[in-house]
Amino acid sequence: MTIGIIGSGALGASFARLLAKAGLSATISNSRGPASLxxxxxxxxxxIKAGSVEEAASADIVLVAVRWVDAEKVLGSLPAxxxxIVIDGTNPVAFFDPATSPDAQDASNPLAAYGIKAVDLGGKHSSQIIGQYVPGARVVKAFNHNDVNVLNEPDVAGGKRVLFYAGDDAAAKAEVRAIMEAAGFIAVDLGALDVGGPLTSLPFGPLSTHNFIRM
Structure with missing residues (x-):
């Protein structure tokens, strides 16, 4: 089993650290090239080694950890x-500068003061959209529902932190679950993508941002 990471921001780097701590190998990539890593x-x-986006995308399991606004451009240029397995770690949010952007004055957005706004997906959930960008992949939604810093802390107050995942392919979900468990987390299956995906999606998924600990 090989693992690739597309994106080296907060999620991509934290996932790489999680894998390294668990003794798992991976190729991490970004748009700036291997030298930047x-x-x-x-x-x-x-x-953990650096590679091109194409090299990371050729792995058996690939975490997509790019900004939502970049997802179509990055994924749309890759081979079949x-x-x-594609782990969809994205969330449909856009970021702006709350000090200068007119979006900061949007009274209908409860997250405006934090420089975040939800992206309108036209009634779809995020993994449906990502699935369109990665045709032929087996998509599992995971590693998106909480602050990325928790990926460094599977053990909390004598218990184990819970990570959620969802997908339509049982074998693909089992592979993702194995990564979570190897890293020391409690993995909880939320069922199909259409069910579990919206539950964990930031910013308004009912299970997003919640820290659950199994004692």
Whole structure:
């Protein structure tokens, strides 16, 4: 089993650290190229290496950890997925500067003061959209529902932190669950993408931002 990571921001880097701590190997990538990842790779060697987006996308399991506004551009240029597993770690939110953007004055947006707004998906949930960008992939929604910093803290107050996942392919979900459990988390299956995906999607999913600990 090989693992790729597309995106080296907060989620991508935290996921790489999670894998390295668990002794799992992966190729991480970003739009700026492998050289820009030298510091992270030096920190996490020998299990984590840098590669191109195409190299990361060729892995058996690929975490998509890019900003929502970049997802179509990044994923749309990649080769066929041929049944490989895509972990959809995205959330349909857009970011803006609350000090300068007119969006900060939007009274209908409860998150305006934080520089975040939900993206209108026209009645679809985020994994439906991502699925369109990765035709032929087996999509599992995971690693998106909480602050990325919790990926460094599976053990909390004598218990284990809970991570949620959802998908339509049982074998693909089992592979993602194995990664979660290898990293020390309690993995909870929320069922199909159409059910579990919306439950955990930021910013308004009922299970998003909640920290659950199994004692």
């Amino acid at each position: 030298a510091d992270l790779v030096n920190e996490l060697r020998p299990t 997925w041929d049944g490989r």
